[in-house]
Amino acid sequence: MKRKIRVIQVLLLVLFVGAVVFGIGVILKLSDRVEGIQTAEQSDPLWIGSQLQFEMLRLEREISEAAWGFKSATDVALRFDIAWSRITILQEGKLAQVIKTFNIDQSVLLALEDRFETLEPLIEEFATQDMTDGMRQQRAEVLLEALEGFDVSLRSFLLSLAQAKTSSLTEFRTGLLSLSHAIAYLGTTILVLFGIFITLLFLELRFAAKRAREMRALAEEATSASRLKMNFMSVVSHELRTPLTSLLGGLALLKARMRNATEDKTALKLLDVASRNGDRLLAIVNDILDAQALSEGKVTVRREPTDLVEVVEVAVEGCRPYADALGVRYEISKAPDKLLALTDSARVSQVLNNFLSNAAKFTSSGDVVTVSLKRIGQKARIEVADRGIGIPLERQKDIFSAFHQINPGTTGANKSSGLGLSIAKQLMDLLGGDVGFRSIEGTGSTFWIELDLMPEPRGGDNQWPPQNGEIDHD
Structure with missing residues (x-):
């Protein structure tokens, strides 16, 4: 028409x-x-x-x-x-x-x-x-x-x-x-x-206005549906997290006693499977709650002078048991000196944990995930590179969208909530940093973040920022 x-x-x-x-x-x-x-x-x-x-x-x-x-x-x-x-x-x-x-x-x-x-x-x-x-x-x-x-x-x-x-x-x-x-x-x-x-011009303008109203209505419906979905999942997650934490604590206690009291390998294996799946479920619940908090602007970042080398080492150590269970190793390539940034170490670790777990998840057993930290001008760049299946080109544009899964057809250990990368992007925006990736299907992917480094202290100064350098940002 x-x-x-x-x-x-x-x-x-x-x-x-x-x-x-x-x-x-x-x-x-x-x-x-x-x-x-x-x-x-x-x-x-x-x-x-x-x-x-x-x-x-x-x-x-x-x-x-x-x-x-x-x-x-x-x-x-x-x-x-x-x-x-x-x-x-x-x-x-x-x-x-x-x-x-x-x-x-x-x-x-x-x-x-x-x-x-x-x-x-x-x-x-x-x-x-x-x-x-x-x-x-x-x-x-x-x-x-x-x-x-x-x-x-x-x-x-x-x-x-x-x-x-x-x-x-x-x-x-x-x-x-x-x-x-x-x-x-x-x-x-x-x-x-x-x-x-x-x-005819008037009719076209009316038609365009009608189409615009329809598009706005559809957008509002989609936003409302997304909001209802997030609210529902948030409510469910809140209701799940307390009993789930109790279950995981009980499973951990039962595993410790069973390991000392019995030699039944089948029973111990079932307890390991139950504990591992409980951890996965808790991670999904936490992702949903984080996504809801970010969408409502309720996430707080606490900026303070942070040694990024230490943050990388702690994040890798925290993810190493998960990688070991998948038969994947982490290798760290870091700068020889300290790289100080005014940022929230916990939030940076949360982003790195997501990158590290994804890299291990999509890397074949026996292979290596490389973590590098380097200085580029007045910025620090942290890269997590795997040699996994890579990301198809048609899916790359939506990689940081909520509920977007790199490989939606996968099951088992590779299944995820599809919120991790979206949360990482929003957290880096809050921290004032940059996030990105490069990937070739069948070759592997590299996810990276960049943060501004603190300026070098001038003569007579022993610390920067002076006195209290903690900044809260809501």
Whole structure:
């Protein structure tokens, strides 16, 4: 559904853009037409042509009156120049482009221009030289004869110009009406497309909001289920730990007495199995309680100057009986000097115990687990490396998640609660350290933690931090 809406939105967007581009083209075309008509209206070649006709008549009249002495020859020259300027205006600039657009025969203008070039010396001579009345009348007849015959041609030119202008205005009004209709339809189409696009966008937003609400509801359900699960397991664990501790104490006491009082190996073996499984059950119960306390923020860390070399040695010694029972040995590679960190030794030991027990659990009998402690700059790095089955690549991203088991299909000694690594990660976060791993399936795994080292004491200082260096962190 969402994909179909996307496709429809893209198509509508393409149509919308196409309509906008087409509308811009129509508007530009209309603008050109309006500009052409404005030029024609503002310059008005018909009016200029009419003025040329009037100037020709005035020129002929001025020549006749000058011949009889009623006008001066200078007035004739001035009228001649005015008439010639009208001819020039009609042949140059925007008026010439408009007339050319009208596709009108301009031969009369060309003929007039040639005739005026011919008459110019005569007009100058007529205006400047002193003449007798007879000579002036004779020269006036020559000029009038040269100008004769243009009146009809000019009338025909003006008629054609008037018809072309009327036709152009009619065509413009028709085109303007058509374009206005096209713009109206186009605007309606754009509005409809825009409305559909906005509607689909609104539907998609509603769909996305609905999906977000559903996802939030699912997340809340998952969180609630996880919380209920943890609460249930916490309650059960609390109820189990007290009788389980009593059972383990009783089993330990019974084993001690039976070992001195009987030689029945079968009975002793059954007691060992029961004790070992009780220890496993107690470890699982403790993991569940720790995970619950961490999730509720009830875990307290007590930071104090701690020798990490000593912490590693104690953790290895504590896990050695478990490794011996599996036929696995621990080897320690440690730094020659003390590595002091301001941390909680008990919590660091808890993390290391988890790494050490996991390494022994997934290492073949007779093999070795290597524990190394080294300094890297101002950090101490503790690594626990095994040569076990390794972690599949697809499971590595969730390795520190709660209830995640490296090999969920395993049973027996390799079965676990799936909380140990999650607890280790949360504890290291509380301690301000780093935790990580690298693993290759079939080759083995290396889990590591890093802690900041205390700065070296400066001259005269015998301890750091000064006085009480214990810090509680809830």
